[in-house]
Amino acid sequence: MEQRQELYAGKAKSVFATDDPDHLILHFxxxxxxxxxxxxxxxxxxxxxxxxxxxxxxxxxxxxGIPTHFVQRLSDTESVVKKLDMxxxxxxxxxxxxxxxxxxxxxxxxxxxxPPTFELFLKNDALHDPMINESLAETFxxxxxxxxxxxxxxxxxxxxxxxxxxxxxxxxLVDYKLEFGLFxxxxxxGDEFSPDGCRLWxxxxxxKLDKDRFRQGLGGVIEAYEEVGRRIGVRFD
Ligand code: 5GP
Numbered sequence: 001m002e003q004r005q006e007l008y009a010g011k012a013k014s015v016f017a018t019d020d021p022d023h024l025i026l027h028f029x030x031x032x033x034x035x036x037x038x039x040x041x042x043x044x045x046x047x048x049x050x051x052x053x054x055x056x057x058x059x060x061x062x063x064x065g066i067p068t069h070f071v072q073r074l075s076d077t078e079s080v081v082k083k084l085d086m087x088x089x090x091x092x093x094x095x096x097x098x099x100x101x102x103x104x105x106x107x108x109x110x111x112x113x114x115p116p117t118f119e120l121f122l123k124n125d126a127l128h129d130p131m132i133n134e135s136l137a138e139t140f141x142x143x144x145x146x147x148x149x150x151x152x153x154x155x156x157x158x159x160x161x162x163x164x165x166x167x168x169x170x171x172x173l174v175d176y177k178l179e180f181g182l183f184x185x186x187x188x189x190g191d192e193f194s195p196d197g198c199r200l201w202x203x204x205x206x207x208k209l210d211k212d213r214f215r216q217g218l219g220g221v222i223e224a225y226e227e228v229g230r231r232i233g234v235r236f237d
Contacts, residue, residue: 001018001019001020001023001025001074001080002018002019003016003017003018003025004016004017004018004019005017007024011031011037011040012028012029012031012032012033012046012050012196013027013028013029013192014026014027014029015027018080021083022082022083023071023080023081023082024080024081024082024083025074025078025079025080025081026051026078026079026080026081026192027077027078028046028047028048028050028051028077028078028079028192029046029047029077030042030044030045030046030047031046032046032196032211032214032221034211034214034215036125036128036129037125041214043214043221043222044222045222045226046221046222046225047076047077048076048077048236049222049225049226049229049236050192050194050195050196050225051073051076052073052076052229052235052236053193053194053195053225053228054070054079054192054193054194055070055072055073056229056232056233056234056235057162057165057193057194058070058189058193060161060162060165061158061161061162061189061193064161065157066154066157066158066161066189067154067183067186067187067188067189068188068189068190069082069181069183069188069189069190081190082188083183084180084181084182084183084188084190085181085182085183086179086180086181087142087143087147087151087179087180087181087182088122088123088124088142089120089121089122089123089132089137089142089143089148089151089179089180090120090121090122090123090129090177090178090179091118091119091120091151091152091155091177091178091179091180092117092119092121092175092176092177092178093116093117093118093155093156093158093159093176093178094113094116094117094119094174094175095112095159095172095173095174095175096110096111096112096113096172096174096175096199097109097110097111097113098174098175099175099199099212101117101175110206116156116159118152118155118156119131120133120134120137120148121177122136122142123179134148147180147182147187150187151178151180151187154180154187154189155178158176158178158189158193159173162176162193165232166200166228166232167203169231169232169233170202170203170204170231171200171201171202171203171228171231172200172201172202172203172206173198173199173200174198174199174201174210175198175199176193176197177197177198178191178193178197179191195209195224195225195228196210196211197211198210199211199212200228208224209224209225209227209228210224210225210228
């Protein structure tokens with residue numbers, strides 16, 4: 001597969017066209033951003049770590065029957081994915097209270113959420129990804145009710161698979177964000193799953209081992225991602 005022109009440069013990944021109209025190449029860069037791009041830093045090894053991490057998780061999800069855009073890892077920092085028509089809605093499931101939920105509702109960080117919560121956000125940097133709901137998504141044409149129902153069902157299926165995977169590594173999957181798109185009319189998981197877009201705590205000590213280390217200036221960001229990867233069986237070579 002031949003790489004063609006850059007289509008889009010996000011905050012941490014760049015997307016390239018290929019000679020095949022149905023496939024794209026994702027390039028995971030070392031760049032890290034927080035607070036809608038207000039803070040940007042380059043962290044050595046991040047591109048490679050997240051590319052390997054994402055490939056492993058996407059393979060686990062596919063093995064559990066969840067449709068994903070992931071095709072194969074191409075190099076240390078690149079992967080081939082199916083070209084999706086992206087739905088501009090972020091799906092968030094929370095198993096424990098943290099981050100935006102704590103800020104918004106004043107609940108205690110770490111409180112168990114039974115049942116886990118499901119939230120929708122509009123993917124829009126300029127508006128700081130505002131929270132939306134099914135009604136707004138339908139009215140403004142971001143997604144149909146049937147698509148939203150499928151996205152919600154898939155997001156919870158991902159929770160069942162990954163909560164267990166991380167638990168086996170002595171980790172709590174606190175919350176995570178997923179993005180979906182359409183491939184030949186089917187809802188498919190897109191974007192990435194890495195410690196950039198989820199919260200993971202050590203199950204015993206509740207030490208934060210995800211992007212909150214960067215957001216909160218705790219240091220050891222990539223070392224924490226590697227530690228999580230090692231515990232769940234990701235290979236970084
Ligand atoms: P919160 O709403 O608490 O800020 O985020 C909930 C979860 O979704 C966290 O795991 C967070 O990392 C992830 N998340 C939400 N929005 C984004 C986003 O725009 N980019 C990334 N990388 N993760 C996000």
